[in-house]
Amino acid sequence: MYKLHALANGVRIVSEYIPYVRSVSLGIWVGNGSRREDKKNNGISHFIEHMLFKGTTNRSAKDIAESIDCIGGQLNAFTGKESTCFYTKTLDTHIDIAIDVLSDMFFNSKISQSDIDVERKVIMEEINMYEDSPEELVHDILSETIWSADPLGYPILGTGESLQQINRDEISKYMENNYTPSNTVIAIAGNFDYDKVIDLLSKKFENWKNINNIGSNYKETNFNSDIVVKHKDTEQAHLCVGFEGIQQGNDSIYELLVVNTIFGGGMSSRLFQKIREEKGLAYSVYSYPSSYQNAGLFAIYAGMNPSQISEVVKLIFAEVDCLNKNKITKEELDKAKEQLKGNYILGLESTSSRMNSIGKSELLLKQIKTPDQILKRINDITIESVSDIIQKVFDNKNISISAVGTIPDDIVFEKFIR
Known part of the structure; x- marks a missing residue:
């Protein structure tokens, strides 16, 4: 309460x-x-x-x-x-x-x-x-x-x-x-x-005076599609692929969390199973969504041997294409919803997590959802609503790539996006 x-x-x-x-x-x-x-x-x-x-x-x-x-x-x-x-x-x-x-x-x-x-x-x-x-x-x-x-x-x-x-x-x-x-x-x-x-x-x-009253809203932001490579002498190459995500306060964030769980949010995800477990091309590979006022990001990360970059990037975009064309199955949806609910409920056992949740929600959204409301919202996610968010987020017109490390000069990231 x-x-x-x-x-x-x-x-x-x-x-x-x-x-x-x-x-x-x-x-x-x-x-x-x-x-x-x-x-x-x-x-x-x-x-x-x-x-x-x-x-x-x-x-x-x-x-x-x-x-x-x-x-x-x-x-x-x-x-x-x-x-x-x-x-x-x-x-x-x-x-x-x-x-x-x-x-x-x-x-x-x-x-x-x-x-x-x-x-x-x-x-x-x-x-x-x-x-x-x-x-x-x-x-x-x-x-x-x-x-x-x-x-x-x-x-x-x-x-x-x-x-x-x-x-x-x-x-x-x-x-x-x-x-x-x-x-x-x-x-x-x-x-x-x-x-x-x-x-x-x-x-x-109570005696703190309100001298200034700054607005809480930020101006609209534009998603910039570009490729930036930073060359560093490292053993591994590090790669991020970014898509335009869901802004803070948009209720579709729950669908995106389901997509993330299936796509790259854990050890049973498609990215982890394909790139690490099946191919052995990366030690770490995952995805995550970030939400801000008027802006959002869905990012994919992989760390690998520089000689494996082309193969890893190709596999990442192959999984993105698969997600776009075939969407997800009912079995995947049900498992992802249970995983989301489990992670959320376990987090409720920490007073730190609860303080973070209610503080951030009140500060940035001026509202707090109860656990029952959140669990109901997760339960209400459907194949159709997830398909809509996949189509919206995984748009090949809005992609940016960053890479850090010993990146081979002959890598042309643009060809993977096309």
Whole structure:
């Protein structure tokens, strides 16, 4: 049972009480990520995430870490393209400590120039580490290729050049514009006293003034079809193929999840069975959908020996053609629906997963579906509705490819698309 409590200043508190667990997960969600940035300040959302752990007027960085460590809890944060989340997971007896620490970080962080200079080096190392991980880099290059004219394609970490532009004034101005009550959701899931938690959160957040009221909508984006190859001296070649997917909030995402399950979402999927199990051409091969406001992506990844690229790409597009021509069988549909339901229900056993689900849903969609509603929606999927989404997504007019590694010069990716 979800409850929504809105403070007078616009902060929304969404909660789910789970009496049979001993943990509670709490997250402060801000509708802000790399998609709010421009070329000059790219990476500032992620930079701010780091800075809130560097110390407040009440606690040093070490004090922040020890406050949660000493009660056996977890404290962390993450930045995405459209949201940032600061969260804790603790025993139910320590929810007051979690609220105190998170709110202190959120409102009282010092964000000193000296800490900014230190953290800039840390994030540069994070970028360098990412550059040394081609199996991750290839996904970012795919996003940059598809949304080259939109901030949605910007790297979340930023670039070496943009990081040099970030200073205390830029951070303060950016937070003033984007860290606002109306753009913030507090999510809590687990075993807790509802009235006590609402009272504690109200005292911490109710005096926060809504200076700016940024819009939640993003401009329309165009899917850019292109091929980008980044040559690196690696043992493996890494490949991503991207199709235009389903935007956030579109109910057809459930059909696409079924397609993904059948096509490349697990060890029993068509891609895995054909390319890895039957042919032995790749250790890792999978697909996944990503949904954003006004935009979506369906991506296929494979990592292989450079000499196998042509064969793997040919097999990927052969499976895409098969999906387009033959669609799926009733048996595949039934199995995929059961797999989706099983994965979803198992995820409900984690207070962290539930907090993430209700926080993100309220922040980005302003609605939360109950487990029964979601399970019913999965059950209602039909062969016809899946066929419609296959026809819509797997369109050969909207394809982009990214490749990273020792890519042979004679590979012509265009011929596979045709």
